[in-house]
Amino acid sequence: MTLQPKAPMPPDTLNALEAALDKSQDVKVKVEDCADDLAVASDLAKARIARGEKMLPADQVLRNTKAIGTKVQDCADDLQEVADTLADGLAEVKDVEQALILSREALAESEAALAASRHAERAASTLAMHDQKTSLPNRTLFDDRLAQAIAGADRHGWMLAVMFLDLDRFKLINDSHGHAAGDSVLTVVAQRLLSQARDEDTVCRNGGDEFLYLLINPISRDDVARIAGLVQAAIAAPISHGDLQLVITPSIGIALYPHDGQSGDILIANADAAMYRAKSLPGTCVFFEAPVASINPSKSPG
Numbered sequence: 001m002t003l004q005p006k007a008p009m010p011p012d013t014l015n016a017l018e019a020a021l022d023k024s025q026d027v028k029v030k031v032e033d034c035a036d037d038l039a040v041a042s043d044l045a046k047a048r049i050a051r052g053e054k055m056l057p058a059d060q061v062l063r064n065t066k067a068i069g070t071k072v073q074d075c076a077d078d079l080q081e082v083a084d085t086l087a088d089g090l091a092e093v094k095d096v097e098q099a100l101i102l103s104r105e106a107l108a109e110s111e112a113a114l115a116a117s118r119h120a121e122r123a124a125s126t127l128a129m130h131d132q133k134t135s136l137p138n139r140t141l142f143d144d145r146l147a148q149a150i151a152g153a154d155r156h157g158w159m160l161a162v163m164f165l166d167l168d169r170f171k172l173i174n175d176s177h178g179h180a181a182g183d184s185v186l187t188v189v190a191q192r193l194l195s196q197a198r199d200e201d202t203v204c205r206n207g208g209d210e211f212l213y214l215l216i217n218p219i220s221r222d223d224v225a226r227i228a229g230l231v232q233a234a235i236a237a238p239i240s241h242g243d244l245q246l247v248i249t250p251s252i253g254i255a256l257y258p259h260d261g262q263s264g265d266i267l268i269a270n271a272d273a274a275m276y277r278a279k280s281l282p283g284t285c286v287f288f289e290a291p292v293a294s295i296n297p298s299k300s301p302g
Contacts, residue, residue: 019085030075037071131205133183134190142204142212146264149216153257156217160257161224163213163231164271165193165250168282170209173246184241185248192234196227211250212268221256221287228252228285251278252285260288 129141137145146162153160167189174182186209193203193211202214213231218224232252238245253274261267270288278286 026078030071030078033071131190134186134205136190136194136211137202137204139204139206139212142202142206142214143264145202146214146267149214150257150264153217158217159220160267161215161218161227162255162257162267162271163215163228163285164206164253164255164268164275165211165213165231165235166275166279167209167235168249168251168279170248173248177241177244177246181241181244181246185239185246188239189235189248189250192237193231196231196234212271224254224256225285225287228254232283232285249283251275251282253278253288254285255288260290 129138130136131138146160149160152158167185170182170185173185186205189211190203190205193213197203197213198216200216202212204212206212215224215227218227232250236247236249238247240246253271253276255261255267255271255274257267260270274286274288278284
């Protein structure tokens, strides 16, 4: 448990208490003076009695009694004032301590509310940036990470690869076995993509049965082809759904930065175009190839 420091005493209260303590010292001196006066009066009375005087002069007795009584009353008044000041100071200290306790409770409640707010904010951000079915990043988050990757590639001279994946005959699974089976396939495919991705890479669900894979700084084009082959083999393994063993293969198109596009949108579009070529070549991963511009021979002068 952490010990909390006591609340600082207000300056006015502190000054009043210090004054009360000083005054109590003055009262102590006065009380001692009264005691000395009473002792002197007693000694005088005893001396006179010893000399054979039967009674003291009345006026002197009254004067001595009045003087001593006044001193005693002054001491009593001063003591009461000191007591009142100390009582007020202690009460104010208690009020300050109680206010501090309430302030700490309010601070704890505020910190709890802030923590809950931050948790809700993170949850909302996660929900907004991730696909609800597969929990993969969505296209918005993928585009942001791709833009950051391009900026990093420009600084460091890296290569980037964008793979566009489409699941072959996915509609047939939905139609034959129901949407629950299709959802199961999407979830497993997402997990298998994540298992192949490194920490610096990003995998996203683009929508429907399409996925995007951003590969940061691969060694070479051959390395990209190797990784794409591993991804394709991982997805093609049978997927259990109840008593069913579902098999699905992906068509994969690949675009490389900076060779196949200088922006994220162009890279994705070119990877998508390469994926459509892969559809006609089942079991392959196809790199984007820019169409060759046709050159019309100039007409000879007639």
